[in-house]
Amino acid sequence: MGVQFSAEFTPYRKSRLFHSVYQNNPRTGTIRNGHSPDQRPLVIGDKGDVAGLKESFPRHDLLVYHARKPVYIFEQLGLAAYAAIESRDFRHTQRGAVLFHFSTHPDMEPTDSLPRVQSWGDIYQAFSGHYAEACFIWFLAERGLINEVFWFSSNTLSPAQPNHEIYTRLPNLKIHQLPTNRAAAFNRQLITDVPYRRRIVTFDPEYLSGVE
DSSP: OOOOSGGGOGGGTTOHHHHHHEEEETTTTEEEETTSOTTSOEEEOOHHHHHHTTTOOOSSEEEEEETTEEEEEOSSGGGHHHHHHHHHHTTSSOSSEEEEEEOSSOOOOOSTTSOOOOSHHHHHHHHSSGGGGGGHHHHHHHTTSEEEEEEEEOTTTOOOOOOTHHHHHSTTOEEEEEEHHHHTTSOTHHHHHSOGGGEEEEEOGGGGGGOO
16 A cells, blocks of 8 residues: 555545544554445555556455546445545535446436435445445435436446436436447547536446447
């Protein structure tokens, strides 16, 4: 781990809240998110840690700094919900963001069965399980963190559409689906044109299995 102190983490360094959530652990030599579980903590890493992912996935999740932006690498994609909430409260990501979602699944199911969440710790625990992954986009939309979704889906592995209830229960959310056979024609400038504080990108490695 190249980053040894939270003050070195550029995107959030001006947030007092960040320094209370991420604490230095001299015993392990890491900076850990206090809401993450002991069995799989979220720790701050650097580019060397990311390069190591090619060999094996570590026993912890990672928060790294890349191109002026915080990048979270989770084993469970649903924890993107926690990351977006955290980034907003650290005054980095702004409400009403645009989500670019690369996944074989829409992940737009209702949150009706999600346990009630009242704190960051509740959110982290709720989305640590694989079952909650399917509703993380709905969760963000109903809280106003996102108002538009570009879902880059797979031709072969994503025949399903977003849950139809999302159109009636969240009518202000704009949804665009782009299967891989249309992605090539997508104007990539649209992504970079969105201000980086209003841009959220989620990527599921399974997406690549459906790209021909």
